[in-house]
Amino acid sequence: MKKQTEFWKVLIAPLCAATVVVSSFVATSAEKAAFPGVDRAVERGFEFLRKQQKDDGSFHHNSAVTGLAAMAFLARGYVPGSGPDGERVERALKHIISEQAEDGSILGRGGRMYGHGICSLLLAEAAGMSKNDRVMAALRKACELILRAQAEPKSPQHTGGWRYEPRSRDSDISVTGWQLLALRAAKDCGVKIPSEAIESAVGFVKRCAARGGGFSYQPGGGPGHARTGCGMVSLQMCGQYDAPEVRRGAEWIRSHEMNWGREHFYYAIYYVTQAMYQCGGDDWGWWQSRLEKMLLEHQNGDGSWPTTGGEGEGGQVYSTSMALLALCVQYHYLPAYQR
Template identity: 45%
Template sequence: MSRQQILKVQLLVGIMSLCHLRFEVHGQDYTSADVDDSIVRAVKFLSSQQTDVGAWRTESWGESTAITSLAVMSFLAAGHVPGEGPYGEQINQGVRWVVEHQQPNGMLVHQQRSHGPMYSHGICTLMLAEVVGMMDEADEPIVRRALEKAILLILESQSIVKNDRHRGGWRYQTNSRDSDLSVTGWQVLALRAAKDIGCDVPAEAIDAAVDYVRNCAGRNDQGFGYQPGNGPTPTLTGTGITCLEVCGAHHSKEALGGAEWLAENPLRDRSSYFFYGAYYTGIGLFKIGGDVADLNHEHLVTLLLPQQDDDGGWTPRSGSERQAGRIYATSLAVLALAVEYRYLPIYQR
């Protein structure tokens, strides 16, 4: 990282701080206690929405392994663990339901009902990697076997022959011959988390994924787009930063360039895929660290807390997020707000 780039980030942090002050003037100045209370209410809401079989549902497509996995990770991020405390058995039920619906090829998608199975699969694999070390002696080997099968599927999908622009990434189908950053992000987090708990993840797979993420960086490293050559968006810039940071490319020129771009183009409550963006910008800038992380967390708080419903959940406003539903939105909101707790292994700096 050059001195010039450090100075530029510091300048833009100052700009971001001024933007944050405007948020406080027109809204409410929230405290850490308010954030804690918000997370407690959200977890209670999620608890109330679990089905009798242990799953959680989407708004439009019924029970879902991906939505169940997001809900499970929300409990973990809030400090709850399998088999203990008020939500311990619900966590166990959710994990078991996901594992029970693994397909013979390793795919973690309930009856192939997802239009983009690899997207859902990445989320589920990440959840298993985060929770496996917390399971009891009876469940741990079962979850680990499911995780290892899921990782093999991710690696096999990455090995599909693609051109230079798309090599190293993933798309919605296992045999897709192109890639996108949105699907790739979940696979990268899953591989990184699995490697951290002892799964066999070749370094070459991580390196190839990092190369693809870098291909999605904008001109002059200003943000990240959906695919190579696409313009940057706040949501996918968060994804790109997160992928690089968790894979060891800490403070790379692309990650810092993304942070610079986000300081000038921050996530807004009307941003496309807002809750997804809150999750990834929350993790990515937290891992950048320093004032950038603190100011972004405060920014997300001022965006998320006013939108929380009286029952503790969040309601997505438009598009695919509305179809995914309130469990999806609430889970991602909790995962974004709870990043500073550092309970999830993937949050560790």
């Protein structure tokens, strides 16, 4: 348990973000890949993931990694309960709901609020697609815990955000990103979320904006790729596409090249991909070619992607899920990420 909790704490330091619903599966790309072979690489990645699901519906002993794998299937357009891959998503949802405690938490075996945010976001996406009463009930309970955790007394600098534990008294941008996106997605599904909660979270994210561009882990810190992608997406998904913090974030990313295998590589490519896709135009074109080149060059023969520094405990289920979530943005199946 300690090892698993430490894994998520190490990863949390630079990261964040993500999203909502899909409708029905159509096997086509809505947007051109920059490199040939992307569609095939994506399918090979799913071939690997399909073999990893266990009898209880999980893809990994950590519920957050199972949540990421299930979200990857949603991002490719596989609807819960529809077809073999939709059934895989359905089984993963049942497993995650079975881990929810009476107080609404889905803290799993390590990861605490970080894992709770990921699983809550997955529930919101699934609720928007399937209108399943059990999923909606679990989502409401999960959101209640998120709101209670946000309301814990914090200093002015940390007000509005979240941290590792439900009763933490400070906040960081990575844990905050998952909770904020889960609340936004839940609100779109009809769950009553106070507007003040969203506004307060946005305020914390903006306080994490670094002076020279990009976003820091906590107010006053230095920027990094994953933190910057997280901050940008958090604001974009709350409607602040043209916020100066977002523009400066894109400029920071373009002036700081990111190479294969850097620490927390998959978190960084995931968040930066979502952010630059929302920016569109030259920003997206610049990033898309780099992303696809890196991932196609390093995919394993079995369709998985290798783990990199700081992310090993999640295994290749984690690295493959994150790579697929980044590559699948072009398919437009998650409406919250549509321009």
